[in-house]
Amino acid sequence: MEGVLEDYKKKYRAVHKQRRSVEEFDKKVSQMLAGAKISVETEVTNLKLKLETEIGTSEKFSPSELSKIYGVDEPVLVDLQIIDPLQDMRILFKKLEDSGCDGEVFVSLNEIIQMYAKEIRNVESTVWSGRSVDQRKETKMHVAKLSLNLKEIVLSLHDLARQALLEKEKRNEEIILKIRSNLEKLFKSVADSEPLQNKLEPFWGVLN
Structure with missing residues (x-):
């Protein structure tokens, strides 16, 4: 683009010099160049965003796949509105693993959801x-309560994974502690909470 405008400038500048309008001509060419640069940068940015979106979408699991992975019926996933968080969470896990975190940690986090879903069943x-x-x-109400706990x-x-992706100094320790306390309470809603606690324990090493 710059080359085209430079050729244009060379070709017509002499004419405008004769007409004593060279300053206006130079100004116009500069504006055209600036506008062209902005346009190109915008297109590059839009293309980058589009590619990132498409790549992110390709990494997402379908609701039916999530249902099989976690042992939760698809309609329940829809009702609890956890399809997007689960999809996003798995992408976050992948990013953390790619950054050097032990993949087994995220296997354990997925197992927490699977174990709690099994308890509901x-x-x-x-x-x-x-x-x-x-x-x-009463039993149906208990199932409903456990399902809401599963959503939490x-x-x-998901929120812990987002915190883990941040640089250590940018993490919100208060939020992390609140989430930890809340998870401990949620785990105690089942008869044996210790296995769930044990599965979560390795992740605190990632956040420390």
Whole structure:
């Protein structure tokens, strides 16, 4: 683009010099060059964003794949609105692993979700074993509560992964501590919370 404008300038500058309008001509050429640079930079930026979006999209798992990975029915994923966080979280895990973090840490984080989802299925399987309507209703309410807990666990792990991607001095320690405390409470909603705690423990090393 600069070469084209330079040729244009050489070709017509002499004419404008004769007309005593060379200053105006030079100014116009400079404006054209600046505008062309902005246009090119904008196109490059747009192309970069488009490529990043397409690459990010290609890395995302479909809802049906997420359902198989975590053992959560697709309609439940939709109802809990955790498809996007799960997709994004797996991309964050990949970025952390590419930056040098131990991949086994993220396997453990995924297993937390899988284990909690299994606990929900176990409770759900007992719904119709209740002898009375009230017992069945109580079990269903318990399943609903556990499902909401699952959503909180997913969002919490997602937020921790985002914190881990930040430079250490930019991380919000207060938020990290709050998430840790909340996860400990959520884990205690199942009969045996220790396995869940153990799966989470290695991730604190990433955040330290």
